[in-house]
Amino acid sequence: MSSTWKNNISFTVFGESHGAAIGVCMDNVPPGETIDMDKIYEFMARRAPKKDGTSTFRSEKDIPQIISGYHNGKTTGTPLTAIIANTDQHSQDYSNLSRLARPGHADYTGALRYRGFNDVRGGGHFSGRLTAPLCFAGAVAGQILEKRGIYVGAHISEIHGIKDRSFDPINTSKDDIRELRSKDFPVIIDVQGNEMKKEILSARKNQDSVGGIIECIAINVPAGIGSPIFDGLENSIAQLIFGIPAVKGLEFGAGFDAAGMTGSENNDEFYVNDRGIVVTKTNNHGGILGGISSGMPITLKVAVKPTASISKPQETVDYSAMKNETLVIKGRHDPCIVPRAVPCVEAAVNLAVLSHMLEYPNF
Numbered sequence: 279m280s281s282t283w284k285n286n287i288s289f290t291v292f293g294e295s296h297g298a299a300i301g302v303c304m305d306n307v308p309p310g311e312t313i314d315m316d317k318i319y320e321f322m323a324r325r326a327p328k329k330d331g332t333s334t335f336r337s338e339k340d341i342p343q344i345i346s347g348y349h350n351g352k353t354t355g356t357p358l359t360a361i362i363a364n365t366d367q368h369s370q371d372y373s374n375l376s377r378l379a380r381p382g383h384a385d386y387t388g389a390l391r392y393r394g395f396n397d398v399r400g401g402g403h404f405s406g407r408l409t410a411p412l413c414f415a416g417a418v419a420g421q422i423l424e425k426r427g428i429y430v431g432a433h434i435s436e437i438h439g440i441k442d443r444s445f446d447p448i449n450t451s452k453d454d455i456r457e458l459r460s461k462d463f464p465v466i467i468d469v470q471g472n473e474m475k476k477e478i479l480s481a482r483k484n485q486d487s488v489g490g491i492i493e494c495i496a497i498n499v500p501a502g503i504g505s506p507i508f509d510g511l512e513n514s515i516a517q518l519i520f521g522i523p524a525v526k527g528l529e530f531g532a533g534f535d536a537a538g539m540t541g542s543e544n545n546d547e548f549y550v551n552d553r554g555i556v557v558t559k560t561n562n563h564g565g566i567l568g569g570i571s572s573g574m575p576i577t578l579k580v581a582v583k584p585t586a587s588i589s590k591p592q593e594t595v596d597y598s599a600m601k602n603e604t605l606v607i608k609g610r611h612d613p614c615i616v617p618r619a620v621p622c623v624e625a626a627v628n629l630a631v632l633s634h635m636l637e638y639p640n641f
Contacts, residue, residue, distance in 0.1 A: 281403070283521070285514060287633040289415050293364075295400030295407040301361035302411035304347070304418065308636070309355030311422050313348060321417035324621040325409060328462060332478045332617060339365065342414045353418075360414050364407070377598040378605050382586025386597055406523045406615065409622045416625020419632040426635070430496045430627045431455030432620045433464045435579060437474040437490035438481075442466050445495045447531075447561035447577050452497065464620050482613035485589035489524075490616040492580045494623050496631055499565065501556070501573030503634045510569020511576070511634055518626035519580055524615050527581030531564025546574075576631075580623050587611035 282290040286306060293300030322340050340362055347358030379386035384404040388396040396402055420430060429452040435442050442465045445454075458464045465471035474490075481488045504511030512530055519528050536544050539562075546558035558574055565576035587607050594605045612618065635641055 283518060283629075285630075285633040286636040287419070287629060289629070291408050291411045291415075293361075293408070293411070294397045294402040295364070295405035296402075297364060297397065299361045299363050300408060300411055301342075301359065302415050304358040304415050306636070307347065307353050307355070307358045307418065308422065308641075309353055311353040311425075312351055313353060313418060313421055317421060318342065318414065318417045321420065321621060321625075322410065322413050324459065324464075325413050325618050327612070327618070332463075332475055332482075332612075332614060339363075340410050342411075358418065360411065362410050362414070377596050378603055379594050379597055380586065380605065380607060381592050381594055382583075386595075389597065401523075404523065406618075409522060409619070409625075412521070413621055413625045416621075416628040419628035420624070423628060423632055423635070426641070427498045428496065428631065428635070429455050429498065430494065430624050430631065431458055432492050432494040432623045432627075433458050433466055434471070434474060434616055434620060435491040435493035437614060437616055438477045438488040440470060440473045440477055442470045442474075442493075445493055445575075445577060447495075447564075447575055450495050450497055450575060455495070455497070463617060478614040481584075487585035487588050487611075487613045489582050489584040490614065492582060492616060492620055492623050494578050494580065494627055496565070496576040496627055499571045499573070499576055499631060499635075500638065501571055503631070503638060504566065504570040506569045511566050511571055511630065512569060514630040514633060515576075515578065515627055518630050519578075519623065522580075522619060522622045522626060524583050524585070524619070525580055526583045528578060530566060530576075530578045532562040533564075533579060536562060571634075576627075578627075580619075582616050582619055585612050585615050 281292065282288065287304065288306060289302055289304040291302050326340055342360040342362050344360045347354050347356045383401065385398055388404060400407060433442060435444065463471045463475065477488055516528055519525055532544060544562050546560045546563050548556055548558055551557050558572065561574045561577065563572065564578060565572055565574040589607060591604050591606050594603055596603045
C-alpha cells in the first residue's frame with residue numbers, strides 16, 4: 279500500500295484533504311513511553327498556517343484525537359492511531375477540477391492511476407494536508423528520541439535565492455535546535471528571514487509562488503545505526519522525505535558539491551577526541567557512511583518546489599474531452615510551502631532514526 283511505510287516502525291497515513299478527517303496509525307511503537315500531548319500540539323502548530331500573509335488562509339486547528347495505543351499518558355505497545363478532523367473546507371473551489379489538470383499537480387496522473395475515482399478536492403490524498411498526520415507521528419517519535427538525548431532540528435536554508443546561514447555540521451547543540459523551534463519563521467539569521475518574507479509576499483501579490491531549501495540536522499545519533507545497500511539510514515530518510523508533497527531534491531552532507539571536490543577535499547579525517555570518542559575533523563559525509571551512522575551529526579538539505587497552485591491563468595487540458603483549455607485556479611493556497619514544511623522534514627527524520635534505533639542494543 280503506497281501510503282504505508284514499513285520498517286521497525288510502521289505507519290499508515292489516511293484520508294483526503296476535504297474528507298471528514300485525516301489520520302495515522304503507527305505500529306510497533308515501544309510500550310511505556312510517556313507522550314506529552316502539549317508538546318505534540320506545539321509541534322503540529324509549527325506546521326499550521328501563519329497569519330502574516332506568507333501561507334494559506336485555510337484555518338485548521340489540527341488537534342489530533344488519539345483513539346488507540348495510548349492510556350494514562352503512556353504508549354501501550356498496540357497500534358497508536360490518531361485522527362484529525364477537517365473543519366475548514368471550501369470544496370466548491372474545486373468543482374471544475376474533475377476534468378481539468380492543474381499544472382504541477384497530480385490531478386492528471388491520479389486520474390490515470392485511480393481510473394478517475396480519486397477525490398480531487400484540495401488535492402485529495404495527494405494534498406499537503408496529509409503532512410499533518412505525518413507530523414503527529416514524527417512528534418511522537420521525536421519525544422521518544424529526545425529521552426535518549428537525540429535531537430532533530432531544521433530551518434529554512436533558502437527561499438528563492440535568499441539564503442540563511444547553515445548549521446554548524448560539527449557543533450550544533452540541542453539549545454540551537456530549541457531556539458529555532460521557538461521562532462514563527464525558523465531561520466538562524468532573522469534579518470535574512472525578513473528578506474525571505476518579502477519575497478514570499480511579493481510572489482503572492484504577483485499571483486505566483488516561490489520555493490526553497492530546508493536544512494535538517496540530527497545530533498547525538500550513536501554510531502552504528504543503519505545497514506548497507508537497500509536498508510541504509512539514508513535510504514529510510516529519503517523514502518520518508520519524498521513522502522512530503524512538493525519535495526523534489528535531497529542531499530546528505532556535502533551532497534552535490536562533493537562531485538566537484540577531490541578525494542582529499544571530500545574525505546573526513548578521523549581522530550580520537552579528548553573524551554575518547556572516534557570523530558571526524560569535518561563532516562562532508564553528513565554523519566552517514568555506507569548507510570550507517572558514524573556518530574557525527576546527520577545533515578541533509580531538502581529542495582521544495584514552488585507551490586503548484588497559483589492564481590495566474592495557465593494552459594492545460596480537459597482530459598475527459600481531450601481538448602485544450604485555460605485554467606484559473608481558485609481556493610486558498612500558500613505562496614510558499616517551505617516554512618510549513620520545516621516540521622514535516624523533522625518528522626520524517628525522527629521516524630527514520632527511531633525505526634533504526636530500535637535495532638540498537640539497550641534502546
